[in-house]
Amino acid sequence: MSEPHPARATASDKTDKRTFLQKVAEFIHPGPDSTEELIETLADAEDNDIIGPESRVMLEGVIRMAGLTAGDVMVAAPRMDCVNVDAPYEEILNVVIDTAHSRFPVYEGDRDNIIGILLAKDLLKLQRAPTFNPRQLLRPATFVPESKGLNDLLRDFRGNRNHLAIVIDEFGRVAGLITIEDVLEQIVGEIEDEFDIAEDEGDIFGLADQTYRVSGDTSIERVNEAFSVRLEGKEADQDFDTIGGLIAHEMGHVPKRGESTVLGGLNFVVLHTKGGAVRWFKVTPVDAAGRNA
Known part of the structure; x- marks a missing residue:
């Protein structure tokens, strides 16, 4: 005699439609267990020409954005x-x-x-x-x-x-x-840049035209080390920690996009401003005659 109310089939009772080879592959290469492993997987996908470099950077941005706040x-x-x-x-x-x-x-x-x-x-x-x-x-x-x-x-x-x-x-x-x-x-922020300088520095990037992109928040000490120059962070009894602050003081006003100045053998061109401060400079070493090196 059959049961009047047969039990419903559970998820585990359903037919597993994965092939034997798929099960073996997942056993040998399990899915990522962390954000960093997922990002490594994306890097492997790029190496295997499954996705392009720009797609990888954007996907990484989406993943990392999940851990950021306003x-x-x-x-x-x-x-x-x-x-x-x-x-x-x-x-x-x-x-x-x-x-x-x-x-x-x-x-x-x-x-x-x-x-x-x-x-x-x-x-x-x-x-x-x-x-x-x-x-x-x-x-x-x-x-x-x-x-x-x-x-x-x-x-x-x-x-x-x-x-x-x-x-x-x-x-x-x-x-x-x-x-x-x-x-x-x-x-999508910086996908066009080629990171000739270590990415973990996060403030100075080498560009394809032999110039550099420098964040306005970069410390003066960091700029000195990267370009082998000696910019001083103290002017007229004022102390400056960032290159953006020093350049603004030298110009005498808040720099605007397209403005430039030469300081310590480096030509600084304002690329982008936000919130009343320079976000990015394009920096080119110049020779003694003031020409781009």
């Missing part, structure tokens, strides 16, 4: 380009032109009091109606904690159609800002 990649508060809601139209326009950003945090009274986000394109409305109140142009600001994971943040950016968020520290103060570009750069 606080890891944000533009720190002191470097944020903000707009005072009570500033005259011309002053606001100059900030927009000088920084070339598309979005700006807007504060009232104190920079910690962010009341909204201003889109540069919205300023055109003020040109047509000078009496228009800038407050009416503000978009709501999005606030996220420093601990917010980049994966979650990217999903929020896409879902809410926001491209900028204000990062808040554990005490509720403004710690910085982060954009969707900052998040995506973790995936």
Whole structure:
């Protein structure tokens, strides 16, 4: 006599459709058990011409991004380009032109009091109606904690159609800002560079045209060691730790993209700025006559 309620088949009862050779291969070469093993697997795939080098770098970026937070990649508060809601139209326009950003945090009274986000394109409305109140142009600001994971943040950016968020520290103060570009750069950021200098240094990269890409946050000591020069980090009773700070002092203003200066036998060209600071320089050694070596 059969049972009135036969037990349902469990997952283990289902037919394993893997071939014998597949089972043997998985036994000999089990799947990766950690992030680093997974990245090594991607490197093996590149070596075997299964994926290209750019695909490997982007996939690695996706994997590593899972362990990063907003606080890891944000533009720190002191470097944020903000707009005072009570500033005259011309002053606001100059900030927009000088920084070339598309979005700006807007504060009232104190920079910690962010009341909204201003889109540069919205300023055109003020040109047509000078009496228009800038407050009416503000978009709501999005606030996220420093601990917010980049994966979650990217999903929020896409879902809410926001491209900028204000990062808040554990005490509720403004710690910085982060954009969707900052998040995506973790995936596609530097794939065009050829790393002639050890990658673990993380601040100076050799390029194919015999020049170098140097992070603005690179220590002056590190630059001296890499290029065998003697740049001094003390000028006019001021101490500088980074090459970006020293170059800004030498120029007398915050450097803009395309500007250049020669210091210590090196020609520094500003490649990219963000948050009021140089993010990348292109550096070329020059000879005694000032020509590129």
